[in-house]
Amino acid sequence: MDLVAFVGRVLFSLLFLGAAFGHFKDSAAMTEYAKAKNVPLAGPSVLGSGVLLVLGGLSVLLGVWADLGSLLLFVFLVPAAVLFHDFWKQTDPATKQIEQVMFSKNIALAGASLVFFTGFATGAIGWTLTGPLL
Structure with missing residues (x-):
């Protein structure tokens, strides 16, 4: 399972x-x-x-205080979703749909970053260079 989690971390971090x-x-x-x-x-x-993005991405990828890195990505993703993908303000149907998809993607990735945080903080995700910081 550690290998599967590592592949997931690589894909997520890239x-x-x-x-x-x-x-x-x-x-x-x-x-x-x-x-x-x-x-x-x-x-x-x-x-x-x-x-x-650099600190969070590298932290999750390398497993160096990856719990903190996961939270850094969360801190990026939620404001980015709200500030840049404001589908509720769009009047053009195509633009609204694109922005809603992008908003949903960022919120889903924010959720994934919290799952990674929990996994790193509890030691459930292996193959890390350091233990959790928090």
Whole structure:
């Protein structure tokens, strides 16, 4: 079972590490998008969220204080869902549907990050380099 959990961690983490790369590589475009969504301090928020994604993604992937890493991803996902995927404000049906799917994806990933947190905190998920921090 540890192997299956590890494969799940790799797949889960790759999504966030890829997103982090985009936060740094395309920070100007992402900052403009954040400004359009009325995110306060858009530039620093883009870079800060990129840091959350790197730290959380690597933590879960490598199993270094992975409980904390799981919570960092949760802290990224819930505000991102609410701020960037506000389907309830959309009037165009196609846009509304896309935003609702993206909102649901982020909330589901937030739930998965809490499941990972619980697994890491209780030691139920093996193959980690450190024990839980919290």
